[in-house]
Amino acid sequence: MSEIKNVPLPDIGDFDEVEVIEILVAVGDTVAEDDGIITLESDKASMEIPAPFAGVIAEIKVTLGDKIKQDDIILSIKSVGNDAEIVEEVAKVVSAEPKILPVVVPDIGDFDEVEVIEILVNAGDVLSEEDGIITLESDKASMEIPTPLAGKVIDINVALGDKVKLGDLILNIKSTSVEAVVTKDTAPKPTAAPAPKPTNTPAPQTLDQSVSTTPKGDSHASPSIRKLARELGVDLSNVTGTGQKSRILDTDLKGYVKQIITSGGTGGLPKTPVIDFSKFGLLEIQPLTRINKLSGKHLTACWLNIPHVTQFDEVNIDKMETYRQEQKANGVKLTPLVFIMKGVVQALQAHPRFNASLDESGENLIIKKYFNLGIAMDTPNGLVVPVIKDVEQKSLLELATELAQTSAKARNGKLSPKDMQGAGFTISSLGGIGGTQFTPIVNAPEVAILGVSRSFNKPSWNGKNFVPELTLPLALSYDHRVIDGAQGGRFMAELNNILSEANYD
Incomplete structure (x- = not known):
């Protein structure tokens, strides 16, 4: 028998309220268990909420932009026992008279x-x-x-x-x-209202006419955003919305105003050219994944707002590799990354400024007494950064086991919001892929990130002969507002010593 059940918002971690940025279903849709129904976004991450059981969507009780919390009702689903019941329920709704x-x-x-x-x-x-x-x-x-x-x-x-x-x-x-x-997917888009006839009334002033000479057409924004725009004298048709269906968000409006102020009215960052590539040959359009879009916005903000410095170093890991191979011979498989994680935590304990964040005012440093590491992982849908917590309390074997489990969850898209929260420092390792060096982008609100490239053998002079030395390239990027070059150098020297001497226990 079919039964209509409410679907409440489950526990999504340490958030009071989160915003609904995407509704993935519509009334009458048939969903399977674990199909996505809505996407939420906090200031730290986005998360897709799955259906807890299969059925037909009977009613949607949230809208885009809503702020919701644990146990708020998202929608109701008419649960059904078999495919025949699903077909019957959908047919009932489809056959309803307009x-x-x-x-x-x-x-x-x-x-x-x-x-x-x-x-x-x-x-x-x-x-x-x-x-x-x-x-x-x-x-x-x-x-x-x-x-x-x-x-x-x-x-x-x-x-x-x-x-x-x-x-x-x-x-x-x-x-x-x-x-x-x-x-909804095939309906014509709303037609634009006729352009008003020109009058002698002067156009309302924007903050800077040189920046906003070309309106971008219809703008979609909430009443609060429209009110704020009127108070600031901003024409919303000149603001590019990054929300659902190009809706203008609070951050879009504030970013537009900030651009004008910081650029002194000269137009801010230049736009990249728009080119019709089809005239040069065949094309294939591949939409960005949701992870691509979200991480792209976040990394752009990090790059533009943080004054980056990157320092490079090379570490002799002969002792580490010898120990790793000994463990492997005993049936214990350990990746180089777990040694690096233990070494990084020791360096953070000696240099707490690297395990910190600036507060909202930018005038105080929040030093973190816990040692949770974000580990950047490549997945079919894009880059994700799950967090391994309390690294200082875990053995190399425990870290190796947890890393393998977390990596599998990341590849299968099964990471929960809690899995992505709480990092104080991030490691991005390309050791399994290749490359000699790269410059990682600091993952705000953190203040530093370590990039790890593929190890290689290089000749080293020991005073008598050249001998092979297994070398690990490292790149440390940091926020220059918090960390200066001398501090960055000392951190790298500390980490180099820990890793080269195999002082990771």
């Missing part, structure tokens, strides 16, 4: 009447549930009103400047829940 339903002004708080300052749709537009339809403004706040159901706009019953109140008709929509689901 209806023309009114959309009225909902309860918007303690206001008698509020003004319509923006109409976001046109007659004939096809909407998804929770798409914005109008923006209202009172003397205290502005608010975007979403459509409570999906479908096609039949007519609009308000105009710019109208004063509306609770229960007033906004528009009529022809909709069934599944009709919207079926058409």
Whole structure:
């Protein structure tokens, strides 16, 4: 028998509230157990929440941009016992007759009447549930009103400047829940409203006309973002949104203003050229994975905001390799990385400034007394950085076992949010791939990262002869606001000594 069950947000780690940045299903969709249903994003990571059981999506109770916490209801699923029941439940919804339903002004708080300052749709537009339809403004706040159901706009019953109140008709929509689901990917995009006729009224001033001479078309943003933009004198059509469906986020608006201020009105960073590559030959378009997109934004922010310095060194690891081979002969397989992890923790204990973060003001250093290491791992979907905790308390064998298990989870996309939190320092090892050196990007809010390249034999003069020496190339990148060159040099010398003398126990 089918049964409708609510799906609450599970324990996602040490977060009070996280933002919904992606809804991966629609009403009427059939999901299997562990299929993704929504994506959440905190200031540290993004996470995909899976369905705990199979069935048909009956109702979605969150919208993009919502802040939710543990046990909040995400959606409800009509659980079914077999494929025949799934087909039957979907057929019931698909066969529902489309209806023309009114959309009225909902309860918007303690206001008698509020003004319509923006109409976001046109007659004939096809909407998804929770798409914005109008923006209202009172003397205290502005608010975007979403459509409570999906479908096609039949007519609009308000105009710019109208004063509306609770229960007033906004528009009529022809909709069934599944009709919207079926058409959402193929429906025509909303048509742009006709351009206003030119008048003699001067255009509103932006922060810098030299930066914003070319509007980018329709802009999508929340009421709070629109209000802030009006206060700052920013034309949102000139701000590029990085949110879902190019929605303008708080960080986009603040970044735009910061760019203008820091560039002195000269336009900030130049844009890269847009080129039609198809005129040169055949092409293949490969969309970036979600991990690519998220890590790309994070690394760009790290590179632009942190003054990087990278120091290079080479370590003689003959003793380490001898010990490793002895253990291997005894049936204990240890990778070089576990030795490096133990050595890094010893160096961090001697140089605590490297196991730290700047506070929000940028005026205080937060020294971490725990020793958790982020380990960058390559996966089919992109780079991830799970965290191995309490490294100083674990043996080489324990670290090797945990690394192997974590690597398998990373490759299979099974890392949880807790697996990605709490690092104080990161190691990025390309030893199994190759290369002689590289310059790793500091993984903010950390202040340093160690890059490890492939070891190689090089001739070394011992006073009488050249002898082969197994050499490990290291690259230490650090935040120059926190760590100066002398401190970086001392850390590398300490780590070199630990690794070369096999002082990793």
